[in-house]
Amino acid sequence: MIRRKRKIDLPPGELDMTSMIDCVFLLIIFFMLITDFKKRDIVNLKLPIAKSAVHVEDEKIIINIERDGDLWIGGHKNTIDGLKDYLKRKRLNLTSNEKEADGYAATLVKLRTDEMSEFRNVQRVLKACVDEKFYKTTFAALNYDQ
Numbered sequence: 001m002i003r004r005k006r007k008i009d010l011p012p013g014e015l016d017m018t019s020m021i022d023c024v025f026l027l028i029i030f031f032m033l034i035t036d037f038k039k040r041d042i043v044n045l046k047l048p049i050a051k052s053a054v055h056v057e058d059e060k061i062i063i064n065i066e067r068d069g070d071l072w073i074g075g076h077k078n079t080i081d082g083l084k085d086y087l088k089r090k091r092l093n094l095t096s097n098e099k100e101a102d103g104y105a106a107t108l109v110k111l112r113t114d115e116m117s118e119f120r121n122v123q124r125v126l127k128a129c130v131d132e133k134f135y136k137t138t139f140a141a142l143n144y145d146q
Contacts, residue, residue: 031117043072048115050141061090061134066111069121073114087132112140 043064063083064072071078073086091105098106109129113122127136 001012005089045114047140047142060107061109062113063109063125065121065125067114067116080128083128084132087129087134089135104135106136107134109134109137110140111137
């Protein structure tokens, strides 16, 4: 039996891109599956507006406070007691570089609160942070110019 070569009907100078497209889609799927989406900590809130808001990319712990006082930490709904437990575990797992000499955590805590949330909800979270030796806190706000 004689084998014949298959002819590909491509004009001279062009390549068959089918296998290249398959590889690209496989790479896209692979990277989407292994990527840790950092936005899971973000809850949809209407943030307050501040004239001096600056963008900080370095936050370690994000706590979201909804309008009705519900807390979201790491993409999960939580209570004040749950927040204290979470912060206690975080502080115990810190390396010596992330701790101050007196045992306080050098980790930044970012508070994202709804603009219509009552301040007592923010106070409870701040008190829980101080009780668990997290004193570096910052508030999220939208830039006035936006």
